[in-house]
Amino acid sequence: MSKKYQIGWLPGDGVGVEVLEAAKLVLDKLDFNAEYVHGDIGWEFWCKEGDALPQRTIDLLNRVDAAMFGAITSKPMKQAEQELVTELRGKSLIYRSPIVRMRQLFDLYVCLRPCKGYPGNPLNFKENIDLVVFRENTEDLYAGVEFSPVPDELRETLTKLSKPFGAFKDLNGADYAVSCKVNTRKGSARIVRAAFEFAAKHGRKKVTVVHKANVVRAADGLFLEMAKEVAKDYPNIIFDEANVDAIMMWLLKNPFNYDVLVAPNLYGDIVSDLCAQLVGGLGFGCSGNIGDKLGVFEPTHGSAPKYSGMYKVNPIATILSAKQMLEWLGEIELANKVEAATAAVIKEGKVRTYDMGGSNTTLEMGKAIAEKLA
Numbered sequence: 001m002s003k004k005y006q007i008g009w010l011p012g013d014g015v016g017v018e019v020l021e022a023a024k025l026v027l028d029k030l031d032f033n034a035e036y037v038h039g040d041i042g043w044e045f046w047c048k049e050g051d052a053l054p055q056r057t058i059d060l061l062n063r064v065d066a067a068m069f070g071a072i073t074s075k076p077m078k079q080a081e082q083e084l085v086t087e088l089r090g091k092s093l094i095y096r097s098p099i100v101r102m103r104q105l106f107d108l109y110v111c112l113r114p115c116k117g118y119p120g121n122p123l124n125f126k127e128n129i130d131l132v133v134f135r136e137n138t139e140d141l142y143a144g145v146e147f148s149p150v151p152d153e154l155r156e157t158l159t160k161l162s163k164p165f166g167a168f169k170d171l172n173g174a175d176y177a178v179s180c181k182v183n184t185r186k187g188s189a190r191i192v193r194a195a196f197e198f199a200a201k202h203g204r205k206k207v208t209v210v211h212k213a214n215v216v217r218a219a220d221g222l223f224l225e226m227a228k229e230v231a232k233d234y235p236n237i238i239f240d241e242a243n244v245d246a247i248m249m250w251l252l253k254n255p256f257n258y259d260v261l262v263a264p265n266l267y268g269d270i271v272s273d274l275c276a277q278l279v280g281g282l283g284f285g286c287s288g289n290i291g292d293k294l295g296v297f298e299p300t301h302g303s304a305p306k307y308s309g310m311y312k313v314n315p316i317a318t319i320l321s322a323k324q325m326l327e328w329l330g331e332i333e334l335a336n337k338v339e340a341a342t343a344a345v346i347k348e349g350k351v352r353t354y355d356m357g358g359s360n361t362t363l364e365m366g367k368a369i370a371e372k373l374a
């Protein structure tokens with residue numbers, strides 16, 4: 001008897017629920033021995049309980065082998081909701097994205113975003129694009145070290161320690177905001193190593209480090225320094241580097257010049273959206289948030305409130321995320337089956353969701369892929 005996996009199942013809000021339902025049609029058709037455990041997450045719990053990622057869901061994620069996550073809505077709150085949350089959470093009314101919290105809480109430091117153009121997809125920018133983005137997932141501008149208003153203490157310290165800060169030193173705390181970009185040696189090295197390890201394992205030829213070290217000298221300088229250090233351990237893989245602005249143009253100009261890309265958190269967020277668009281857009285952007293103990297897999301698109309309840313959006317991003325989950329669990333054969341079935345449905349072109357120019361529903365796409373499983 002094969003191992004029985006415990007899979008956290010976190011649909012969240014809006015179309016998150018729908019795309020996970022479609023992915024389940026595929027998973028259920030596989031010989032994958034798993035128990036799916038529902039976890040509460042999302043806007044509803046922020047409004048009702050003052051916490052979008054309740055402690056019981058954190059406990060659940062501590063128990064499971066891996067998790068699938070849909071999407072979360074965040075929107076301005078109604079007056080009554082505001083009051084309730086203020087009461088529940090005291091003064092802290094800042095909504096922090098639960099997925100960002102989850103990445104940090106569980107140290108899911110690798111955000112792995114493969115962007116592969118499947119033949120026959122009418123949305124491919126060019127045929128045969130096959131890029132893999134490694135995005136640092138816990139620090140950088142996502143560290144959450146932010147001040148608005150800026151406390152006097154911080155202003156005094158910065159006035160003392162930073163010459164350029166002189167330009168801001170006479171502002172009132174409420175008239176500016178500070179978000180800190182925190183990159184560590186450890187955090188930078190481990191994401192770059194993950195990218196090189198992937199390249200070595202999968203016969204990839206080149207790793208491109210994305211940065212802006214010519215301007216953001218401290219934080220990006222350190223990222224680049226660590227990248228160069230780690231690259232020395234992989235003499236057979238080409239080390240390449242590019243400024244984040246320039247690479248946006250070059251990726252459009254010639255995506256085939258690139259292979260594996262690795263970037264600090266925010267640049268990785270941006271680069272991975274561009275790369276997803278090259279292979280079909282939001283409906284095809286899959287991702288894994290991966291740590292040493294847990295992997296949480298999700299489509300990169302949001303909850304798309306305007307499509308909520310319509311079963312209209314493309315579930316392929318989620319199905320390919322499920323494929324990534326199977327791969328991470330070591331179920332390579334099953335992962336390959338899911339990918340082959342997805343590729344076959346895309347190639348055949350009979351079942352297409354609205355983004356692909358068709359009129360099939362989310363679940364029809366899920367079903368078509370499930371039926372193609374060999």
Ligand code: IPM
Binds near residue numbers: 097099100269302
């Ligand atoms: C992503 C998303 C998230 C991010 C949002 C929803 C917080 O854009 O996963 O790429 O910025 O990381």
Ligand code: MG
Binds near residue numbers: 269270273300
């Ligand atoms: Mg994003």
